Amino acid sequence: xxxxxxxxxxxLCITHHSNxxxxxxxxTDREVAAESFENYxxxxxxxxxxxxxxxxxxxxxxxxGGALKCFGNNPDSPYGINSFLNENAVDGEYTKDLDxxxxxxxxxxxxxxxxxxxxPEAKYIGYTHYLSKRRFGRSKxxxxxxxxxxxxxxxxxxxxxxPGDTFNSDVCIVTTADQNxxxxxxxxxxxxxxxxxxxxxxxxxxxxxxxxxxxxxDSISWLNRIVRFADKEAGAAYMANPPxxxxxxxxxxxxxxxxxxxxxxxTRKTGQNxxxxxxxxxxxxRTLRKRFDRxxxxxxxxxxxxxxxxxxxxxxKKEKNCKRDNSDAAYFFNYPARNMxxxxxxxxxxxxxxxTGFATYMSISIYDWNGVAFAALNSxxxxxxxxxxxIPYMEHxxxxxxxxxxxxxxxxxxxxxxxxxxxxxxxxxxxxxxxxNILHPNTTAGPDFEEIISTNVMYAKxxxxxxxxKVNATGANDGDxxx
Numbered sequence: 002x003x004x005x006x007x008x009x010x011x012x013l014c015i016t017h018h019s020n021x022x023x024x025x026x027x028x029t030d031r032e033v034a035a036e037s038f039e040n041y042x043x044x045x046x047x048x049x050x051x052x053x054x055x056x057x058x059x060x061x062x063x064x065x066g067g068a069l070k071c072f073g074n075n076p077d078s079p080y081g082i083n084s085f086l087n088e089n090a091v092d093g094e095y096t097k098d099l100d101x102x103x104x105x106x107x108x109x110x111x112x113x114x115x116x117x118x119x120x121p122e123a124k125y126i127g128y129t130h131y132l133s134k135r136r137f138g139r140s141k142x143x144x145x146x147x148x149x150x151x152x153x154x155x156x157x158x159x160x161x162x163x164p165g166d167t168f169n170s171d172v173c174i175v176t177t178a179d180q181n182x183x184x185x186x187x188x189x190x191x192x193x194x195x196x197x198x199x200x201x202x203x204x205x206x207x208x209x210x211x212x213x214x215x216x217x218x219d220s221i222s223w224l225n226r227i228v229r230f231a232d233k234e235a236g237a238a239y240m241a242n243p244p245x246x247x248x249x250x251x252x253x254x255x256x257x258x259x260x261x262x263x264x265x266x267x268t269r270k271t272g273q274n275x276x277x278x279x280x281x282x283x284x285x286x287r288t289l290r291k292r293f294d295r296x297x298x299x300x301x302x303x304x305x306x307x308x309x310x311x312x313x314x315x316x317x318k319k320e321k322n323c324k325r326d327n328s329d330a331a332y333f334f335n336y337p338a339r340n341m342x343x344x345x346x347x348x349x350x351x352x353x354x355x356x357t358g359f360a361t362y363m364s365i366s367i368y369d370w371n372g373v374a375f376a377a378l379n380s381x382x383x384x385x386x387x388x389x390x391x392i393p394y395m396e397h398x399x400x401x402x403x404x405x406x407x408x409x410x411x412x413x414x415x416x417x418x419x420x421x422x423x424x425x426x427x428x429x430x431x432x433x434x435x436x437x438n439i440l441h442p443n444t445t446a447g448p449d450f451e452e453i454i455s456t457n458v459m460y461a462k463x464x465x466x467x468x469x470x471k472v473n474a475t476g477a478n479d480g481d482x483x484x
Contacts, residue, residue, distance in 0.1 A: 097216075104134065115245060130148065151201050174201045274452040281400070293348070309332040333435070387414075
């Protein structure tokens with residue numbers, strides 16, 4: 002087998018980078034290669050069904066019916082979905098309980114091939130495959146990852162090994178349970194000029210999944226994440242017309258497979274932690290209480306954010322929804338349990354994990370009742386300097402943040418203003434917050450939950466107008482967030 006010696010890992014990268022630039026100089030050349038690959042597979046005993054890669058940005062998600070396809074979207078991170086709409090691609094596949102835009106059932110001897118160009122330069126890209134639905138008496142959404150995410154640090158592409166070479170490079174990602182199928186696809190790709198060291202694998206472990214086409218079998222889906230394009234126009238052009246080809250490869254005659262073992266997850270632990278920040282955060286919390294208690298009728302500190310399930314395996318065992326977990330991220334969930342009327346505030350505060358060196362990107366997304374994001378605060382644009390308005394002389398204040406959410410930000414610096422209508426939400430809606438911490442800079446995985454400090458939320462109801470917080474500790478006008 003081409004990769005028999007690597008089958009212990011979930012999202013496998015055969016080697017590292019090749020020494021060539023992107024193989025195909027134009028997308029027309031890439032289209033010719035895709036057509037040739039399809040013909041090769043058809044000529045060797047396989048049927049081929051084409052799909053498409055569709056990206057859902059914040060605008061699409063906020064449209065009617067967008068919630069299901071947006072999976073708790075991050076406004077800074079458009080989600081791409083591998084979509085196969087042909088219901089008759091494989092005879093006997095049961096699809097009545099599926100949203101075929103985003104999920105399908107597969108035989109164990111099948112494969113999905115993602116072939117094309119990676120996105121333009123971005124802060125992060127990641128490709129994750131999921132068990133979407135499983136039948137526990139009835140069909141139930143599990144949304145559990147099936148292995149480690151393939152990201153821009155570990156993906157195999159036709160780059161030169163230099164920093165950033167994983168962007169705008171040709172790549173092939175194969176999702177399958179069968180080592181023989183992977184070998185056949187790698188041979189087909191090689192025949193059209195794609196070398197073996199540009200191949201990547203997403204394992205469908207037979208011992209974990211119930212693979213098959215009936216309503217009693219699992220459905221599979223994919224989520225492709227991109228965070229903050231360096232060039233927004235180039236990013237928008239990529240998402241509008243992705244230079245990517247998707248194939249569903251099925252043997253004409255069902256075959257016995259050479260299965261992969263259950264993937265082993267990469268470790269998150271580094272042996273370090275943020276415990277030195279506890280005193281700063283406690284001081285910040287006391288100062289916030291003191292500041293707002295004098296001026297408000299009510300104040301309430303929400304309990305610490307709850308950790309989401311770390312890995313898909315945990316959710317499968319507990320038969321619970323994993324909400325599209327990602328091995329590249331540490332997610333925290335906060336449900337303030339308070340509405341936002343005209344005089345009500347939420348103060349979000351905690352550690353900026355990018356500043357402490359435990360993440361490459363951090364965001365806080367605010368959702369409405371449908372799970373569609375209204376806005377996001379991030380570590381680059383919104384958090385830096387925000388805690389200094391409350392504890393200007395405190396040690397490590399540069400690594401902390403404190404941001405107000407309000408209906409009217411006139412009186413506040415570092416404030417996110419929430420309108421009552423779209424893209425905001427009405428006063429009777431209770432917002433939900435999700436904190437994302439992506440990729441520890443010294444690993445290829447997300448931060449370890451036990452090594453970082455979670456984000457907190459304070460609720461306050463104003464009794465009268467507060468004195469302006471527009472001027473920070475240095476006397477500079479910080480202004481409001483621009484959505």
